[in-house]
Amino acid sequence: MLCELLDGRSYTNKELASAAGVTPPTATAHLQLLQSAGLVVAERRGRCVFHRLTSAEVAHALEQLASIAPSDALHQAQRRKAGALAPLRSCYDHFAGPLAVAMTDRFLSRGMLIERNGGFDIQPDDVWQKLGVELPHTVGKQPFARPCMDWTERRLHISGPLGRQLLSHALDIGWVKRQTVRRGLVLTMPGRVAFQQILGLDTHAVGAESAAS
């Protein structure tokens, strides 16, 4: 269930039950456990109850666990999934995978972001607006952009409010679409053009309907 929720979206009891291969009552019991442990939060909308991870910290901890988990038969299915969605995916609420790393590198080399003691300082630039990012008016206590270690790439990419804005804008405007496979994203043609024009990113290897097993 937690792996299912790692994409940052909300799922209903029924969806999580079928994902875990159990009946709804069992899923209810388990989700109550997760909720009392503070790992997930539930939100009632109509007759449906949507569950999602509490915070990016929880997602991060899960990723850490996944990175040290042995590859026994139980996790084989999850691993296969993870392999299939390698090139471009979402990590909780922001981009992950090679494209996310490439974007981050580009921001850094252009001076739009500056690395400082494990955080990112954002610099004003009109490119941000093109990417749908609204710069913070006030300098809050929470960092606007935070680094997130990608455990397949072993490189940093952007999480925090900035990462959230980048992904949600890309989804809104249709640059990327959610794949049916969990956590997978597929780059659309407008998205390819946009990333090429705005950032000069070569997206030839990203988001193609992968045939790799």
Added chain:
Amino acid sequence: MLCELLDGRSYTNKELASAAGVTPPTATAHLQLLQSAGLVVAERRGRCVFHRLTSAEVAHALEQLASIAPSDALHQAQRRKAGALAPLRSCYDHFAGPLAVAMTDRFLSRGMLIERNGGFDIQPDDVWQKLGVELPHTVGKQPFARPCMDWTERRLHISGPLGRQLLSHALDIGWVKRQTVRRGLVLTMPGRVAFQQILGLDTHAVGAESAAS
């Protein structure tokens, strides 16, 4: 048991059994589980068997879990411990806590380390030798210095081979000593002098035999 092992040291079956409040047979069974899960490794020396965490990755994942764990009664004891050892401690095999963060800042501001894409590039400097650090002769694939997020400070400090060398040298030369309380380190007078002279660090608030509960 895992919390006990977080200081990077090896512990015997008996020690871990008493730390967990169970009998040796139970500890044996549990440690075999942890071993088959790849979390710990066992090493036989004489009639004793020493258990330690498999890697820094495991330690890191545990820290991540601790950072999202709710503070219910079960973990109260651990929390109290964590509170007591705040100023200076070890994280698996390297320094942690405010002093570690201050050291890292000093290395960065002096240009001895350069932050780059989530890693640290080390620069030649004769100060390294004074700190007991042997610079790597070949540029290996594994980064020599890696950042480690301290979940109490929420700042980066140094792990990896560099962090390991810094701590082991400081222990060897008597700059710091292991506290009886787990993971705690206490700064000795020579250590104070050394950090002041070599790095200009003010250590007035660090390592004093804390009276805080």
Added chain:
DNA sequence: GTGATCGTTCGCTCATCATCGAAGCGATTG
């Protein structure tokens, strides 16, 4: 060799908890 210490194996017990079917509740649809 003898005794002490440490760890493991064995067999057993007991509590816990995951799981399910059936029934109940609330919301939506017609």
Added chain:
DNA sequence: CAATCGCTTCGATGATGAGCGAACGATCAC
């Protein structure tokens, strides 16, 4: 209002596995 759908509660069951004491093997001290 009636029917449907989704989620939860309830009660019962069954299996898992944590835990212990006792016995055994291995190592060290004298």
